[in-house]
Amino acid sequence: xxxxxxxxxxxxxxxAGFLNTIKASVxxxxxxxxLGTIIAVMRISKYRxxxxxxxxxxxxxxxxxxxxxxxxxxxxxxxxxxRLDGFTAGTLGLTVYTAAFIAEAIRAGxxxxxxxxxxxxxxxxxxxxxxxxxxxxxxxxxxxxxxxSNQFINLIKNSSVLTxxxxxxxxxxxxxxxxxxxxxxxxxxxxxxxxxxxxLPLSFAALALEKRLAxxx
Amino acid sequence: MITFHKxxxxxxxxxxxxxxxxxxxxxxxxxxxxxxxxxxxxxxxxINRLEETNKGQLTVNGTRVxxxxxxxxxxxxxxxxxxxxxxLYPHKKVIDNITLAPIKALGVSKSEAEKTALHYLEKVGxxxxxxxxxxxxxxxxxxxxxxxxxxxxxxxIMLFDEPTSALDPEMVGEVLDVMKTLAREGMTMxxxxxxxxxxxxxxxxxxxxxxxxxxxxxxxxxxxxxxxxERAQLFLRRLLNH
Numbered sequence: 001x002x003x004x005x006x007x008x009x010x011x012x013x014x015x016a017g018f019l020n021t022i023k024a025s026v027x028x029x030x031x032x033x034x035l036g037t038i039i040a041v042m043r044i045s046k047y048r049x050x051x052x053x054x055x056x057x058x059x060x061x062x063x064x065x066x067x068x069x070x071x072x073x074x075x076x077x078x079x080x081x082x083r084l085d086g087f088t089a090g091t092l093g094l095t096v097y098t099a100a101f102i103a104e105a106i107r108a109g110x111x112x113x114x115x116x117x118x119x120x121x122x123x124x125x126x127x128x129x130x131x132x133x134x135x136x137x138x139x140x141x142x143x144x145x146x147x148x149s150n151q152f153i154n155l156i157k158n159s160s161v162l163t164x165x166x167x168x169x170x171x172x173x174x175x176x177x178x179x180x181x182x183x184x185x186x187x188x189x190x191x192x193x194x195x196x197x198x199x200l201p202l203s204f205a206a207l208a209l210e211k212r213l214a215x216x217x
Numbered sequence: 218m219i220t221f222h223k224x225x226x227x228x229x230x231x232x233x234x235x236x237x238x239x240x241x242x243x244x245x246x247x248x249x250x251x252x253x254x255x256x257x258x259x260x261x262x263x264i265n266r267l268e269e270t271n272k273g274q275l276t277v278n279g280t281r282v283x284x285x286x287x288x289x290x291x292x293x294x295x296x297x298x299x300x301x302x303x304x305l306y307p308h309k310k311v312i313d314n315i316t317l318a319p320i321k322a323l324g325v326s327k328s329e330a331e332k333t334a335l336h337y338l339e340k341v342g343x344x345x346x347x348x349x350x351x352x353x354x355x356x357x358x359x360x361x362x363x364x365x366x367x368x369x370x371x372x373x374i375m376l377f378d379e380p381t382s383a384l385d386p387e388m389v390g391e392v393l394d395v396m397k398t399l400a401r402e403g404m405t406m407x408x409x410x411x412x413x414x415x416x417x418x419x420x421x422x423x424x425x426x427x428x429x430x431x432x433x434x435x436x437x438x439x440x441x442x443x444x445x446x447e448r449a450q451l452f453l454r455r456l457l458n459h
Contacts, residue, residue, distance in 0.1 A: 114304075116300060116302055117306065119300070119304060120298075120306070120363075121317075121318070123267060123293055123298040124293065124298075124318035124366070124367070125290045125293040125294035125318055125370065126322045127322075130322070134317060135306055139306075142308075
């Protein structure tokens with residue numbers, strides 16, 4: 001059965017890890033959203049070079065394990081003279097990795113708005129930016145919310161790779177608690193509960209938003 | 218108003234338009250006929266550069282459309298376009314569909330744009346739908362909104378790309394009626410369509426295309442009663458036999 005003394009006695013450790021997991025997730029979420037949007041726009045650009053760079057990024061990053069991406073920032077960069085602490089390296093790796101998936105979600109969303117929409121807007125004399133802002137993106141966002149919220153939930157769970165580079169996240173502290181106390185089952189169950197505290201509300205919020213946008217269509 | 222001079226267009230190796238020469242006068246209604254794949258829509262879409270030409274000169278209202286330096290947005294404000302599939306913005310109400318471009322591209326105030334929008338909605342006979350979303354309208358109503366949207370920019374030219382082809386038969390008439398009114402009021406119109414009745418009744422001139430070329434150009438009564446070219450004769454015979 002669950003040993004609640006683990007939770008009460010090691011609550012400060014859990015909280016320290018929990019807060020670092022939140023911090024890493026928020027940084028990576030903002031970073032990967034910005035980077036992913038830039039890459040998505042590159043991938044639908046009319047310039048071949050930009051499209052190629054975007055495609056290489058996405059195909060390269062999303063087809064290797066996140067662990068290797070994170071280890072690159074932690075172990076690979078020092079050989080280039082850049083030394084990062086575990087938290088920073090882990091968060092950067094998480095950002096770069098997630099951005100590839102977010103780019104794909106956003107690109108797919110923009111591209112599934114029918115071509116006729118931009119033709120109608122452009123042929124009425126609106127600029128590319130005006131067309132994006134008033135016609136394409138408002139329609140794309142509805143299509144992008146479900147895959148995007150999936151990616152954000154994955155990001156929070158994937159933040160547990162920070163453990164491997166001593167990133168002081170929730171999983172890292174759970175490992176310490178279990179090796180100090182030899183109580184493994186309860187320790188990790190409580191860690192899981194902390195992750196759920198973050199991911200479940202996000203999941204429900206995404207669902208609610210999706211429903212609201214569907215109604216306004 | 219619109220002049221094609223020796224215009225060619227290619228998709229890769231495939232020539233979609235070859236040696237197009239056409240002149241449309243101010244106030245003229247030109248109907249473009251021809252089998253599917255003959256390049257009618259492509260030619261129409263060159264006029265506001267939704268498609269780029271590869272050779273020759275294309276001039277609209279004194280502006281070279283094929284010139285890279287031409288301000289496309291400025292050119293397009295003067296050319297309304299109506300599409301086969303309406304292409305209304307589904308996330309915006311009818312009134313906002315119509316006011317968007319005048320507000321953003323012309324810089325008209327919101328209240329003035331709405332006044333204009335209502336004027337044209339009345340003209341196409343659906344002022345009561347101003348606050349509806351496009352999905353709540355029938356196909357014929359949607360296409361009439363699309364026409365009002367084009368007119369709200371007060372363009373000198375209106376282009377119609379098979380405006381009735383996606384409509385249920387009983388809704389074709391209401392859209393054609395709006396177009397007839399426009400034609401009578403002196404709008405310069407280029408219409409790609411399969412509606413022979415419309416061509417016969419409204420066109421000042423019929424242009425028949427086949428395989429990327431303009432094969433025949435004639436006043437409608439002449440084109441329909443005694444087409445000169447064999448391909449035009451064949452085309453008309455096939456249509457009448459159905």
